[in-house]
Amino acid sequence: MPALPRVSGSLLVALSLAACGRTGAVRPSNPPATAAPVELTPSMNGAPWATPAPADVSRPPADAERDASGVVRKILARGKGTVHPGPTTYVDLRYAGWERNGNQFEGTPTDAEPGRYELRELVPGIAKELMLMVAGDRRRLWVPSALAYGERVSYTNAPKGDVTYDVELVRVTPPPPVPADLQVAPKGAKTTKSGLVYLVLEKGTGKAHPTEHGHARVVYTAWTPDGHMFECSLATADVVPVALQRLPAGWRQAMLHMVEGDKWRLWLPGNLAFGELRPGQEPVPFGPPLGPVVFDVELVAILP
Numbered sequence: 001m002p003a004l005p006r007v008s009g010s011l012l013v014a015l016s017l018a019a020c021g022r023t024g025a026v027r028p029s030n031p032p033a034t035a036a037p038v039e040l041t042p043s044m045n046g047a048p049w050a051t052p053a054p055a056d057v058s059r060p061p062a063d064a065e066r067d068a069s070g071v072v073r074k075i076l077a078r079g080k081g082t083v084h085p086g087p088t089t090y091v092d093l094r095y096a097g098w099e100r101n102g103n104q105f106e107g108t109p110t111d112a113e114p115g116r117y118e119l120r121e122l123v124p125g126i127a128k129e130l131m132l133m134v135a136g137d138r139r140r141l142w143v144p145s146a147l148a149y150g151e152r153v154s155y156t157n158a159p160k161g162d163v164t165y166d167v168e169l170v171r172v173t174p175p176p177p178v179p180a181d182l183q184v185a186p187k188g189a190k191t192t193k194s195g196l197v198y199l200v201l202e203k204g205t206g207k208a209h210p211t212e213h214g215h216a217r218v219v220y221t222a223w224t225p226d227g228h229m230f231e232c233s234l235a236t237a238d239v240v241p242v243a244l245q246r247l248p249a250g251w252r253q254a255m256l257h258m259v260e261g262d263k264w265r266l267w268l269p270g271n272l273a274f275g276e277l278r279p280g281q282e283p284v285p286f287g288p289p290l291g292p293v294v295f296d297v298e299l300v301a302i303l304p
Contacts, residue, residue, distance in 0.1 A: 048109045053102035057164045060142045071125045072142040076166070079136020083172050089119045090234055091130055092171035099159045114170040118235055123148050130169060138168040173234055176221045182294045183225045185267050196250045197267035201296070204261020208302055212256060215243050215303040222295045230289055239300050248273045251295055263298040 060072040067073065085091050092114040096107035108115050119127050125147030129139065142164050149158035189199040210216050217239045222231040233240045244252050250272030254264055270276035270291045277283065277290040 048111070049096070049104075049107040051096035051104060051107050051110060051166070053098045053104065054140065054164075054166070056140075057098050057102050058100045060140075064140075064142070067129075069125070069128060070144045070147060071129055073129065074140040075137070076140055077136065077138040077168075079134045079138075079169065081135030081137070081169075081172065083174075084132065084134060085119050085130050085169070085172050086174070087120060087131075088175050090116055090173040090175065091119055091169060092116050092173070093130075094168040094170060095165055097163055097165045100162055100164060105157075105159055105163075114168075116173075116235070116237060126165060126167065130167070133167075133169045135169055135171055138166070141165045141167060173238075175229065175232060175234065176296065178223065178227045178229070179265065179294070179296070181265075182223055182227060185265075189265075189267070192253065194250070194253060194272060195269045196253055196272055198254055199265045200262065201265055202261070202263035202298075204259045204263075204299065206260030206262070206299075206302070209257060209259060210244055210255050210299070210302050212244055212252070215241055216255065216299055217241050217301040217303060219298040219300060220295055222293055224289050225292055225294065228289075230293075241303060251297065254297065255299065258297075258299045260299055260301055263296070266295040266297060268293050268295065 056074075060074065064072050064074045093116075094108050094114045096104060098104050119130060122130070123143070125141065125143035128147075129141055133139065143162065145161050145163070148163045149160055185197045185199060189197050191197045218233065218241075219239055220231070220233045221229060223229050244255055247255065248268060250266060250268035253272070254266050258264060270293075273291075273293045274288040275290050281290075283290060
């Protein structure tokens with residue numbers, strides 16, 4: 001299940017999404033550039049995320065609640081949160097998943113921070129249950145195969161039968177709201193000679209600027225002019241590191257003039273973003289959008 005410590009062979013993730021730059025359906029802990037499929041063998045029990053299976057892993061107790069969907073739940077702890085996750089929410093989770101024979105096939109490391117996931121990335125049985133939970137809730141869930149991995153041939157190392165999960169909802173993070181000025185920048189925005197348009201949303205108190213070959217910690221979200229969010233750093237963590245050399249040209253130009261604490265909105269033409277769509281050209285599936293895009297960027301810290 002991206003960026004905080006990840007489980008080896010995490011399988012809660014559903015289809016890979018273009019949104020937020022996610023790729024890969026089965027992602028290992030701190031994944032390398034390419035990762036071999038993880039086999040479901042008892043040797044995985046020695047992994048840092050190994051969690052002993054509960055005594056009732058194979059069958060829910062008589063006092064468990066049965067949902068109309070087919071999911072059976074046992075409430076292990078009640079939280080003090082007040083917000084339920086929505087369909088596009090990000091959730092910080094601690095969890096473990098077992099086959100009904102007690103073999104664990106995924107989970108988060110027991111001694112690490114929770115992992116962050118998009119609710120829509122999770123298998124249906126888990127996603128629906130999380131929408132009923134609040135921060136601090138912990139539940140044991142018996143999920144039928146049809147609401148887990150079932151016969152999905154794309155999940156080569158996922159169990160196909162009924163599964164059991166322990167899930168703790170640690171935190172709920174809503175996605176950023178869609179700005180109203182994505183198509184046309186407001187009058188207060190400024191335009192550079194290169195064609196970059198920017199608006200200072202919040203002024204920082206820093207003095208130094210990032211360098212062209214430098215690194216920084218940022219929070220950012222990106223939309224197409226029609227309001228489609230295609231990248232969001234919150235899908236990974238509260239703050240993420242970036243290398244300026246790897247940023248789209250317009251974003252990099254803006255960063256060179258920002259200071260710590262600055263939050264800017266950037267309107268980038270295609271030539272300063274991911275390119276322009278030529279007549280007759282077909283967009284690349286799951287690739288970054290061609291043409292103009294809009295970024296909200298907050299410079300949190302300049303890294304050495």
